Amino acid sequence: MGKVTFSMGGIHPHDSKFARECAIEELPLPPVVYVSMAQHLGAPAKPLVAVGDRVKVGQVIAEPGGFISAFVHSPVSGTVKGIAPRKDLAGNPVMHVEIAVEGDEWDPAIDRSRDLVTAIPDDKAAILDRIKACGVVGLGGATFPTHVKLSPPPGKVAECLILNGTECEPFLTSDYRIMIERPKEIVVGAAIMQKVLGGCRCVIGIEENKPEAVAAMRAAVTELGYADIRVQVLRKRYPQGGEKQLIDAVLHRQVGSGGLPIDVGAVVQNVGTALAVYEAVQKNIPLISNVLTVTGDKIPANLQHNYLYRIGVPLSFVAEQAGGVPDTAAKIISGGPMMGKAVSNFDAATVKGSSAILYLSEAATRRRPETACIRCGRCADACPMGLEPFLLNRLYKAADLEGLEKNAAQDCIECGCCLYSCPAGIPLLDHIRQAKGQVMGVIKARAAAAKAAAEAKKQ
Amino acid sequence: MTQTVIWTVAILAVLGLLLALVLFWVARRFRVVEDPRIDEVEKVMPGANCGGCGFAGCRAFADSAVKAANLDSHYCPVGGDEVMQKVAAILGFTVAAKAPQVAVVRCNGSCANRPVVNDYDGAASCRVKAALYSGDTLCAFGCLGCGDCVAACRFGALSMDPGTGLPVVDEKKCTACGACVKACPKHIIELRNQGPRGMREYVSCVNKDKGPAARKACAAACIGCGLCEKTCRQGAVTVTDNVAYIDFTKCKLCRECEAVCPTGAIHGVNFPKELDKEAVKQRIADRKKKEEANG
Numbered sequence: 001m002g003k004v005t006f007s008m009g010g011i012h013p014h015d016s017k018f019a020r021e022c023a024i025e026e027l028p029l030p031p032v033v034y035v036s037m038a039q040h041l042g043a044p045a046k047p048l049v050a051v052g053d054r055v056k057v058g059q060v061i062a063e064p065g066g067f068i069s070a071f072v073h074s075p076v077s078g079t080v081k082g083i084a085p086r087k088d089l090a091g092n093p094v095m096h097v098e099i100a101v102e103g104d105e106w107d108p109a110i111d112r113s114r115d116l117v118t119a120i121p122d123d124k125a126a127i128l129d130r131i132k133a134c135g136v137v138g139l140g141g142a143t144f145p146t147h148v149k150l151s152p153p154p155g156k157v158a159e160c161l162i163l164n165g166t167e168c169e170p171f172l173t174s175d176y177r178i179m180i181e182r183p184k185e186i187v188v189g190a191a192i193m194q195k196v197l198g199g200c201r202c203v204i205g206i207e208e209n210k211p212e213a214v215a216a217m218r219a220a221v222t223e224l225g226y227a228d229i230r231v232q233v234l235r236k237r238y239p240q241g242g243e244k245q246l247i248d249a250v251l252h253r254q255v256g257s258g259g260l261p262i263d264v265g266a267v268v269q270n271v272g273t274a275l276a277v278y279e280a281v282q283k284n285i286p287l288i289s290n291v292l293t294v295t296g297d298k299i300p301a302n303l304q305h306n307y308l309y310r311i312g313v314p315l316s317f318v319a320e321q322a323g324g325v326p327d328t329a330a331k332i333i334s335g336g337p338m339m340g341k342a343v344s345n346f347d348a349a350t351v352k353g354s355s356a357i358l359y360l361s362e363a364a365t366r367r368r369p370e371t372a373c374i375r376c377g378r379c380a381d382a383c384p385m386g387l388e389p390f391l392l393n394r395l396y397k398a399a400d401l402e403g404l405e406k407n408a409a410q411d412c413i414e415c416g417c418c419l420y421s422c423p424a425g426i427p428l429l430d431h432i433r434q435a436k437g438q439v440m441g442v443i444k445a446r447a448a449a450a451k452a453a454a455e456a457k458k459q
Numbered sequence: 460m461t462q463t464v465i466w467t468v469a470i471l472a473v474l475g476l477l478l479a480l481v482l483f484w485v486a487r488r489f490r491v492v493e494d495p496r497i498d499e500v501e502k503v504m505p506g507a508n509c510g511g512c513g514f515a516g517c518r519a520f521a522d523s524a525v526k527a528a529n530l531d532s533h534y535c536p537v538g539g540d541e542v543m544q545k546v547a548a549i550l551g552f553t554v555a556a557k558a559p560q561v562a563v564v565r566c567n568g569s570c571a572n573r574p575v576v577n578d579y580d581g582a583a584s585c586r587v588k589a590a591l592y593s594g595d596t597l598c599a600f601g602c603l604g605c606g607d608c609v610a611a612c613r614f615g616a617l618s619m620d621p622g623t624g625l626p627v628v629d630e631k632k633c634t635a636c637g638a639c640v641k642a643c644p645k646h647i648i649e650l651r652n653q654g655p656r657g658m659r660e661y662v663s664c665v666n667k668d669k670g671p672a673a674r675k676a677c678a679a680a681c682i683g684c685g686l687c688e689k690t691c692r693q694g695a696v697t698v699t700d701n702v703a704y705i706d707f708t709k710c711k712l713c714r715e716c717e718a719v720c721p722t723g724a725i726h727g728v729n730f731p732k733e734l735d736k737e738a739v740k741q742r743i744a745d746r747k748k749k750e751e752a753n754g
Contacts, residue, residue, distance in 0.1 A: 091593030344577045344592050367580050427582030434586055 003208055005235040006248040009384035011417045013238055013338070015209050016170040019295040019304040024177050026308045027321055029101050033076050033312030034086055035061065037095040039351035040137040041144045042068030047097055053080045058107035058286050060133075061097055070145045071135035072097075073286040075310035077105040089315065089334050089341060089348035096349065099312070110284050116184050117282040118224065120192050127196050127281055134280035135287045135352075140164055140241065140270030141339060143353040146277065149269070150196050152262045158197040159265035162250050163190050163204040163274055165213060166234060166241040169336025172356050174291040175271050177306045179206070179213035182275060183220035189274030191226055192281050197267060202229045203250050204271070207236045238338060239415040243268045245384050257411050287311070287352055294322040296329060296359030303359075309350055316346045318357060329359035330366075337364075338416045368425030379418035379428055385411050389418035389428045396435040401442055409435040410443060496549055497521045503545040504538060509613045511536045511636025521546075530554050536650075537614075537634035558652040560635035562616070562628050566647045567663040567679040567724065568601040569623035589644035597676035600666045602626070602647055611642035630657060652707045657729035660710050660717060662687075664724045667700040674722070681724040687716035690743060715739055 038044040043066030055061060055074040062072035078101045085093035106112060121127055132147035152158055163186070167175040179186065190202050204221075206214050218231045234240055234249055244255045246268055253264040261268055269277075272290065279285040294305045303323045315334065319325050325332070333340040334348075335355050343357075379389035387408055395403040412432050419429040500521035508516035512535050514523055524533045530552045535542050540556050547554045579595045581587060585607040593599035604624045609617045616632035617639055619625070626639075630653075640648045647665055662681055666673040670682035683701030690696075695709035696716055703725070705716070717725040718739035727734060 087593070087599075090591065091597075091599055093599070342592070344595075365580070427587070430582040430584070430587040430591075434584075434590060437590070 003233050003235045004249050004252075005237045006240060006245040006384060007252075007254075008248075008386050009382050009417060010237040010239065010245070011382050011420050012236070013170050013420065015236065016295075016297065017173050017176065017209070018171070018301075019173045019293050019306055020176055022173070022177070022304055022306045024181055024291055024306045024308050027310070027313065027318060029076060029104065029310065030313050030317040031101055032081070032314075033099050033101065033310065034096040034314065034349035035072060035075065035099065035312040036088065036349055036351050037062055037065075037072065037097070038088075039072070039143060039311070039353065040070040040135075041142055042066055042070075044095060045069060045072045047083050047095070049074075049080050049083070049097065051080055051082060054078070055080060055099060056105050056107045058110050058288060060286075064145075068145055068148055070137050071133060071286070073135055073288050074099060075288040075312050076101045078102040087345045087348060089343045089345055091344045110286075112283075112285075116188070118188055120188070120195055121281065124196050127192060130281050130284075131196075131277055134276075134285070136273065136276045136280050137287065137352050138270055139272035139276060139290060139353060139355075140268075141335070141353060141355070143351075146269070146273055149267060150193060152197070152267070156262045157265060158200045158262060158267045160200055160251060160267075161190065161194055161197055161202040162246055162266055162268045163202060163271055164241055164243075164246055164268055165204055165206040165210075165217070165271040166246065167210070168207060168236070168238045168240040169338055169340075170238075171293065171295050171297075171358055172336050173293045173295070174306055174355055176210050176213050178275055178291055179210070179271055180216045183216040184224060185278045186271050186274045187217070187220045187224055187226060187229060188282065189276070189278035190229060190269075191224075192277055193267075193269060193274065194228070199228075200267075202226075204229065204231045205234050205240075205246055205250050206231060207234050207240060209236050239384055239413065239417065242384060242413050242415060244413070257408055290350075290352060290354065292318065292350065292354050293356040293358075294318065295356065296326065296361075297364045298328055298361050299326040299359055309354075311352055311354075312349050314347050314349050315343060315354075315357060318350065319346070322357075326359055328361045330362040331360045333358040333360060338420070339414065367427075370426055371424045373424055373426055376423065378421040378423065382417040382421040384415060384417060385413055387412060387432075389422075389432060390426075392432050392435055393426060393428050396431045401438060404435045405439045405442065410439045412436045494525050496525050499549050500524055500546050503542060503549070504535060505542065505634075507537050507613060507634070507636075509537060509634070509636045509638060511634065511638065525550065536560065536636050560650045561630055561633050561653045561657075561659075562635060562637075562639055563649050563651045563659070563661055564602070564626050564628060564647060565649055565661065565663050565665050566602040566625060566645075567726070568596065568598055568677045569625055569679075571623075572679040573598055573601065573677040585642075586644050598666055598673070598680065599668070600645060600647075601664075601677065603645060607642045607644070608639035608648060611638040613638060654707070654712070654729075658712055658727070659707070659729065660712055660714060660725065660727045661705055661707070662703045662724055663726045665702060667702055669701055673701065679723055681720075682722060684721060686719045686721065687725060690715045690719050715743055719743070 045062035046065050047062045049061045056077045059074045060071055061074045078099045081100045082098040086096040088094045128147050136146040137143040165179055194202050204217055214233055221229045239245055243261055247261055247266045255264055276287050289308055289310050292307050292309050305322050332343045334343050373390055392409050414433055416429050501518050504517035506517055512520050514520040539559050543554050573596045575595050577595050583605050585603040585605040588603045594603050602625050606619050608626050614632050614634055616629045617626050620627045635650050664681035666680045673680040673682050681702045683698050685698045687696045687703050688698050693709045693711050695706045697704055714727050714734055717727050718736040
C-alpha cells in the first residue's frame with residue numbers, strides 16, 4: 001500500500017530532527033527529585049508517603065485521586081524530604097513530593113534484566129490491573145491514563161489498535177530512538193494491548209521521514225511473527241499524530257464532533273506508551289522513566305541528546321548534564337515547538353509526559369507584529385479539524401458563545417496550524433483556546449443542569 | 460371621463476377602508492400590553508447600558524424592577540442612590556441608601572517593585588496570558604499588565620500607567636459597574652466603599668505566597684506578617700492565606716495598620732495629611748504601655 005495521510009488541513013513545517021543520530025543515554029541521578037502529583041490528565045494523585053519515609057525505586061508514593069487519575073511511583077531510592085506545593089514549568093503551584101536521592105536501590109519485585117519476554121499473560125483483567133498499578137499514562141502528549149483508554153465502554157468494540165509512531169512535531173526524536181533501539185519491546189507491548197482490547201488488529205503508523213524506524217519495526221514484527229500487526233508508512237504532515245488525524249490517515253474514518261475514537265472502532269496509543277505497557281506487564285517496571293530529547297535550532301551537536309531520564313528530575317539538571325543552555329537560546333520549550341509549553345521556571349521538575357527540552361533562537365521564536373485579517377482563508381485551509389479560525393477569532397472578540405459553539409470551537413485540538421499559517425500574525429490559537437475553554441464550560445454546565453433536572457424528575 | 464374619476468376615487472376609498480379595518484384588527488389582535496412605568500423608569504436611568512446592574516441594559520433593568528416585589532436585588536451602580544430613589548418613587552417602593560463604591564486596584568507590583576524575570580511575547584490579553592502561565596514576574600497573583608480591565612471599562616475610567624505598568628482608576632469617572640472586576644483574571648480589582656470624602660484604606664496586594672517568596676517576587680508585597688491584624692482595634696483586618704484584607708465596613712480610617720506595615724502594602728488614599736508613621740507608631744506604643752500598666 002502507498003503512503004497515506006489525513007484528508008483535511010495540515011501544514012509542512014521543516015522537521016528539524018537534528019538529534020536523530022543521538023543514541024539514548026541514561027541520565028545520571030540528581031541529588032534531589034521532585035515528583036509532581038499532577039502529571040496525568042484528570043484528578044491529581046494523593047500522596048501516600050510522609051516526610052522522613054525511606055522509599056525504593058518503583059515504590060508507590062501516591063494513589064489515584066479519582067476515576068481518571070493514576071498511581072505515581074518513586075523514580076529513585078532515598079528519603080522523602082517534603083510534600084509541598086512547588087512551581088511547575090508555567091510557574092503555577094502544584095503538589096510535589098521531594099525525595100533526596102540515596103543510592104539506587106530497586107523494589108525487589110521489579111525485573112531489571114533486558115531479556116525480551118514474549119509470553120503474554122492470559123488474564124485480561126490482570127493485565128489491566130498491572131497497567132493501572134504501574135501508573136502507565138499516554139506518552140503522546142495528553143498523559144491520559146492508559147488503563148481507562150484500554151477499557152472501552154460497554155457496547156463499543158475496538159476493531160483496530162493504532163500505534164502512533166508518527167512523531168510529527170518537529171525537533172522531537174525520542175519516539176524515533178525507541179523505535180530503533182527497542183522495537184521488539186514496542187511490538188510486544190502492542191500485542192498486549194491487542195489482547196486486552198479483545199484481539200483486534202494493529203497498525204503502527206510511522207511518517208516517511210523515519211525510514212530506519214519503519215525498517216526496524218517491520219523487522220521486529222516479522223521476527224516475532226505477529227500476523228495481525230502491520231506497519232503503515234504515512235506521508236509527512238503535521239498534525240498527523242493527533243488522534244483523530246491518525247485515525248483518518250490509517251482507517252479513513254472520521255470521528256464526529258464531540259465523539260471519541262472508540263466510536264469508529266479505533267484506539268490510539270503512542271509507541272512510548274506501548275513500551276511502558278510492555279515494561280509494566282512483562283517486567284513489572286512502573287512508569288518512572290521516559291525518553292526526552294534535548295535539542296534546538298542552530299545549537300552545536302554536542303548539546304543535543306536523547307536521554308532516558310527518571311521522572312522528577314529538574315529541567316535545569318537535565319540541561320546541565322547536556323552541556324548547559326546555549327547562548328543563542330531565546331526561548332526554552334518543554335515539548336515540541338508546535339504544542340509544547342514555554343518554560344518560565346527552569347527549576348521545574350520533569351513529569352511522565354516530558355518529551356523534550358527545546359532551545360529556540362530569537363529568530364525562530366519571535367512573533368510577527370499583528371496586522372489586520374485580510375480573509376485570505378489560509379487558516380481555514382490549514383485547520384485539520386475543518387474549522388474556520390478567522391471566524392472563531394471574530395466571534396471570540398464579540399464574546400458570542402452561541403456562535404462559537406455553533407461553529408464548533410470546542411473541537412479545536414490546539415495544534416497551532418492556524419497560527420503557523422496566518423500571514424497577519426494574528427494570535428488565532430490563543431483566542432480560540434480561550435473560546436474553547438468558555439464553550440466547554442457552557443457545555444459542561446448544561447450537562448450538569450440536565451442531569452440535575454433528570455434526577456429531580458425521578459424523585 | 461367623470462365616471463373614470465368617480466370609479467377611481469370610490470375604489471381607492473373602499474380599498475383604504477378595508478385596509479384600515481385589517482390594520483385595526485391586527486393592532487387589536489397583536490397588542491402588547493406594556494407597563495407604562497417601564498418607560499418612566501428607563502427615563503430616569505443613566506442610559507449607559509453598561510450591564511453593571513447585572514441586566515442586559517437599562518431597559519432590561521427597568522422591566523425587571525417593575526415586575527419585582529421589592530428593589531432589594533436591583534441596584535444601579537452608575538446612577539447610585541440618586542437614581543434608585545427616583546426609581547423607588549415611581550414604583551412606590553422604599554430603598555435603603557447604599558454607600559457609593561469605586562473600583563480599587565489591589566496590586567502595587569510596579570516595574571520598580573516587581574522585577575520582570577521573563578519576556579512575554581504572546582497575545583496582548585490578560586486572559587490569554589493567565590491561561591498560559593503565572594506571568595512575567597515571580598508573583599503568580601499580581602497584575603499581568605495587558606489591560607483587559609481598561610478594554611472592559613465603558614466609562615474611560617481606567618488607564619494603564621506607562622511608568623508603573625499598572626492600571627489606574629479615575630475616581631471621578633468610575634461608576635463601580637464592576638466590568639473591570641469581571642474582566643480581571645487575577646481578581647485584583649475590587650469594588651470598595653468610596654469612604655468619607657473619598658478616604659480609603661486598603662491592602663494593595665493579593666499575593667498568597669508565604670512571606671519570603673512574596674518578598675522575593677515584589678518589594679511591595681503583603682508578606683502576611685499579621686502586624687496590621689494585631690494593631691487594628693476595630694477587628695477590620697484579617698490575614699488569610701498569607702495576605703491581609705481590610706473590611707471597609709469596619710475600618711475607622713485610623714491608619715495605624717498603614718503605619719506598622721513593613722512593606723508598605725497598605726495604602727491610604729485621599730487623606731488630607733500625609734501619614735507620619737513614626738508618630739502613629741509612638742501613639743500605638745504609648746497606648747500599649749498604658750494598657751499594660753492598667754493590667
